[in-house]
Amino acid sequence: MYNPKSLKAEEFISHEEILDTLAYADANKDNMELINSILAKAEERKGLSHREASVLLACEDEGVTERMYALAEQIKKDFYGNRIVMFAPLYLSNYCVNGCVYCPYHLKNKHIARKKLTQEEVRKEVIALQDMGHKRLAIEAGEHPVENPIEYILECIDTIYSIKHKNGAIRRVNVNIAATTVENYKKLHDAGIGTYILFQETYHKESYEKLHPTGPKHDYAYHTEAMDRAMEGGIDDVGLGVLFGLELYRYELAGLLMHAEHLEAVHGVGPHTISVPRLKRADDIDPDQFDNGISDDIFAKLCALIRISVPYTGMIVSTRESQAVREKVIRLGVSQISGASRTSVGGYTEEERPHDSEQFDVSDQRTLDEVVCWLMKMGYIPSFCTACYREGRTGDRFMSLCKSGQIQNCCHPNALITLKEFLEDYASEETRKIGEEMIAKELLTIPNEKVRGIASKYINEIVDGKRDFRF
Numbered sequence: 488m489y490n491p492k493s494l495k496a497e498e499f500i501s502h503e504e505i506l507d508t509l510a511y512a513d514a515n516k517d518n519m520e521l522i523n524s525i526l527a528k529a530e531e532r533k534g535l536s537h538r539e540a541s542v543l544l545a546c547e548d549e550g551v552t553e554r555m556y557a558l559a560e561q562i563k564k565d566f567y568g569n570r571i572v573m574f575a576p577l578y579l580s581n582y583c584v585n586g587c588v589y590c591p592y593h594l595k596n597k598h599i600a601r602k603k604l605t606q607e608e609v610r611k612e613v614i615a616l617q618d619m620g621h622k623r624l625a626i627e628a629g630e631h632p633v634e635n636p637i638e639y640i641l642e643c644i645d646t647i648y649s650i651k652h653k654n655g656a657i658r659r660v661n662v663n664i665a666a667t668t669v670e671n672y673k674k675l676h677d678a679g680i681g682t683y684i685l686f687q688e689t690y691h692k693e694s695y696e697k698l699h700p701t702g703p704k705h706d707y708a709y710h711t712e713a714m715d716r717a718m719e720g721g722i723d724d725v726g727l728g729v730l731f732g733l734e735l736y737r738y739e740l741a742g743l744l745m746h747a748e749h750l751e752a753v754h755g756v757g758p759h760t761i762s763v764p765r766l767k768r769a770d771d772i773d774p775d776q777f778d779n780g781i782s783d784d785i786f787a788k789l790c791a792l793i794r795i796s797v798p799y800t801g802m803i804v805s806t807r808e809s810q811a812v813r814e815k816v817i818r819l820g821v822s823q824i825s826g827a828s829r830t831s832v833g834g835y836t837e838e839e840r841p842h843d844s845e846q847f848d849v850s851d852q853r854t855l856d857e858v859v860c861w862l863m864k865m866g867y868i869p870s871f872c873t874a875c876y877r878e879g880r881t882g883d884r885f886m887s888l889c890k891s892g893q894i895q896n897c898c899h900p901n902a903l904i905t906l907k908e909f910l911e912d913y914a915s916e917e918t919r920k921i922g923e924e925m926i927a928k929e930l931l932t933i934p935n936e937k938v939r940g941i942a943s944k945y946i947n948e949i950v951d952g953k954r955d956f957r958f
């Protein structure tokens with residue numbers, strides 16, 4: 488009954504199709520002829536199907552893994568250049584009616600501090616984030632129809648966009664809240680959100696139901712079909728993700744790619760981003776209680792495979808991962824990372840990192856300035872760009888920009904302009920020095936002469952105090 492065009496969760500994420508895929512992958516994991524033909528197809532940069540990717544995942548040949556890594560790195564360079572987009576999560580409320588067994592916000596956790604930001608507190612958090620240099624946020628909230636109804640989320644979005652503090656501004660608000668109705672997605676769309684993000688957690692229905700024993704999130708079909716409702720509500724950019732550690736990673740990769748194939752088949756555009764969170768220790772959560780944790784090597788292989796399977800989809804790695812792991816996977820195709828994140832409600836206005844209302848332990852605890860400096864030392868341009876969605880380049884319009892190869896004349900100068908803003912307004916001496924050298928060098932690589940000229944002009948005007956230029 489597998490049908491990528493169906494709107495029914497169990498038909499576009501068919502359990503039987505995943506089992507067949509895994510059996511096919513096992514049967515062919517040493518079939519070098521097939522593996523070489525899959526790699527050759529991936530080299531054409533047109534992506535891979537869930538079956539093809541699953542064969543590569545099952546293959547344990549080190550030479551094949553090396554070829555996959557090299558290709559992932561090359562595809563990243565070709566499509567995304569050396570830019571890494573920066574963002575931070577903003578936790579609005581940890582009130583939640585769900586029973587997710589891996590998340591400390593679950594209803595039965597009676598000792599975690601429950602908090603919900605008032606609009607004044609949202610203001611303070613946003614100012615703290617702006618003062619670090621952030622321009623792009625992902626708002627996060629538990630699911631609670633009384634404490635966090637859609638009106639509350641919309642009010643917070645309004646507040647966030649309205650705050651202008653010094654030269655600060657939040658120019659894109661992505662939203663990570665529980666699955667909701669088409670009507671509510673329309674409201675989020677009208678509020679001007681960027682990407683709607685919803686992690687599937689696991690594509691395995693039976694496990695999903697056990698991991699979400701109570702609350703509205705228990706409904707597998709409602710959760711899995713959320714992206715179709717979001718798109719029906721007018722949201723062009725949606726972000727998928729799996730919480731690795733809950734189920735078998737091979738099952739999840741097949742499910743994730745089938746979900747992407749489904750969105751492409753039905754809406755003509757795949758996911759805007761894919762996130763790859765791994766389960767972390769948290770208040771009353773011990774990751775060792777879950778059997779499916781994955782090693783750093785498997786994690787890297789998954790990142791590389793996602794990059795070559797869906798070349799036009801951004802990939803996000805959060806501060807759940809350590810500096811060392813991030814260093815490894817950024818190379819393999821990650822396009823967006825968070826920096827200086829606090830995963831507690833109200834965490835950005837506290838001097839010390841608070842743990843009482845935290846969602847999970849943060850491995851990478853560096854400041855935004857440190858993360859920016861580290862990226863540049865590795866040769867990456869930290870980008871605070873939010874231009875695409877503000878220029879209406881969402882959904883398939885963004886994908887065509889990506890496919891047209893015009894990114895070097897658009898995203899690249901935008902990255903340099905927004906980096907320049909960061910250097911002027913928020914950077915330390917060291918970061919500033921490295922950044923200025925990077926901008927001078929990278930400006931020369933803008934192919935179009937006219938664009939190069941305009942970008943240089945904008946950069947000079949930023950020194951004179953002007954802000955918010957974009958291509």
Ligand code: SAM
Binds near residue numbers: 630663704730768769
């Ligand atoms: N409550 C919303 C929902 O139901 O989708 C989303 C917001 S939640 C703050 C964001 C994500 O954090 C979840 O989708 C889950 O994948 C992840 N998460 C929950 N517990 C986690 C843990 N212990 N370690 C790492 N990530 C976790």
